[in-house]
Amino acid sequence: MAAKDLEIDTSTLVKKPKKTLQHTHDNLLRKIAIPTIYCPGCGIGTTINAFLEAITKYTIVPHDNILVVSGIGCSGRASGYVNLDGFHALHGRAIPFASGVEIARPKMKPVIISGDGDLFSIGLGHLAHAARRNIDMTVICVNNAIYGLTGGQDAPTTPVGAKSRTTPYGKISFPFNLSHVAIANGATFCARYTVYEFIQLAKAIGRGMTHQGFSFIEVISNCHVNFGRRNNLGDSIAMRKMFKKVRVPMKEEDIGLDIRKTDIKYEVGKGFTRIPTGIFLNERDKPEEFSERIIDAYEFNK
């Protein structure tokens, strides 16, 4: 074959777009790690954006003191995209890693951005103990009701009846109410918002970071590729519209002691029918956070 025949006709190829990054928080993104692995329309992007909005607008924690830790999963990559101190820990072990940093260097403010599978399935034990100790950290849990990165297997948050790759006839077991679990184990600040409520979410993250102690923020996110598609919930926009329709704003007073009121409801064929959102717990008479307790724990006998 002649050399000419081997040449590829490049005129029909899609031209590479010019590499210009334009983002409202451009200076806070680790440019060498971009582009992200996320599907277009993913809620994790919204969550990262809300976090960046929070640290620039809604909290006074210095950026040098913020540490972003994440586990494994789609949301696990978040720590790499943010240009702050960060670590991409083992599956489920973001919280122990962050606890170690917080104990060794109490001035640090760990923020964990990770998924429901990472924090509540393989890493549930660590979350419970970090909440019990009241370690000064903010846990942002992106709850998309599915294991997204591995291709859509059922997670401990997948609603009853929902279809996934491993529950082709509908999920049998009951899901966790993540906020309930966090509060029951001793979280001193707890909020839940959907990715539709961007400003409220950013503000809640800011408040959670300003709060001294274990704060938990649940983000109801859309995995339209692995969850929405198999359950006929439409694309990213359709799912966010659904969140808008079914969210029920709640306050601490509305809930009282009956945390069951915050349960998420789901109906097969319809999708989510009720998602209570809001700040569920903001403990004012909060116990001292853990690293301060360690510093004050001992005094020498004179």
Added chain:
Amino acid sequence: MVVDRQPKVMTGTYFKNGNWGIVEGAIASGIAEFFAYPISPASEVVEYISIRLPAVGGKAAFIVEDEIASINMCIGASWAGSKVMTTTSGPGFSLKQEGIGLAFMSETPMVIVNVQRGGPATGLPTFSAQGDYMQVQFGTHGDYSAIALTPWTVQECFDLTIKAFNISEQLRTPVILLADGEVSRMMEEITIPEEKEIEVLHRKTPPKGTDKSNFNQFDARNEPDLVPPMAHYGDGYKIFGTGLTHKISGVPHLDEDLHIKLMGRLFKKIEINKHLYPEPEYHFVDDAEVVIVATGIVARSAMEAILEAREKGIKAGLMRLITVWPFPEEAVEKLAQKAKLIVAEMSMGQLIWPVERFARKKCKLVTRIGGTPPTPKKILEAIEEEAK
């Protein structure tokens, strides 16, 4: 809570056990945080360090929720700039394996003490054993190069703990102190020197004036020892670490060439710094016709057998391995050319695998499991048989 202040280095001569020596070694090395889960026969370390750490002005020793949390907390604290240690026994060490791989991949200095007990599974607690020899090197998934030191006296529990801290700090890698239940719980004389006589080393940090906005946490291009300087959280370097294959900046990049390059450096780092690891200890090997290869408590039993053999006129010697991983290949190869080798150990036969490989011949195995090392009598019988 009121605490009586104690000195950092307890200079003096004592009658104590190996676990005590490990704690004193860690305190003398400047350990800042300790995270562990109690497991016998390593629980004494946890108990004693809980008294010692607050009394030297450190923080509390932390008993955490599980073995997995303890190693991950150690990695976190190490990245925040602390010297850290965790202790465990066989079952806990198995649980820590994924974390050990992460510490290796993310180049995190830390010391892991494994006081071996009978296994597998819950096995024979809390009797002594040497059955974790292979899992130290081959336990974590993927390619991994371990550094493991084994003490045979209470004195060495102290000395090698300091050595383990120094190696881990110099090489930015986890170092394992592989003690056995017998050494860690038996009591004998131990001498702790003056503070100024103890060599304590610290990890390389970025030199002053380093550009903080463009710092690479895994950049060893200008380091002859292949160990990159380590920046810590909160110092403004905006560092990022991961267990994924990463570029020098720490950003994950899944690529064949990059993986080969990264693993090549991590392995070479352990290999080219061999001079840092303690050499094997030789007793009566110069004219020996039969040499016992042993570690830990079994080496003491073998020593007794060799003395008896010498009395009988048999030219026997002992090669005691202190650094068991990386395996002292050349030393074993050299020795095998002039003497017959016998491997004595407290497992069904693990140390014999690399010994036979590098001796390039079959070696006799003397083994006993169930909590007691092979008796001097049994080892002597083997020596006599080989010397015939």
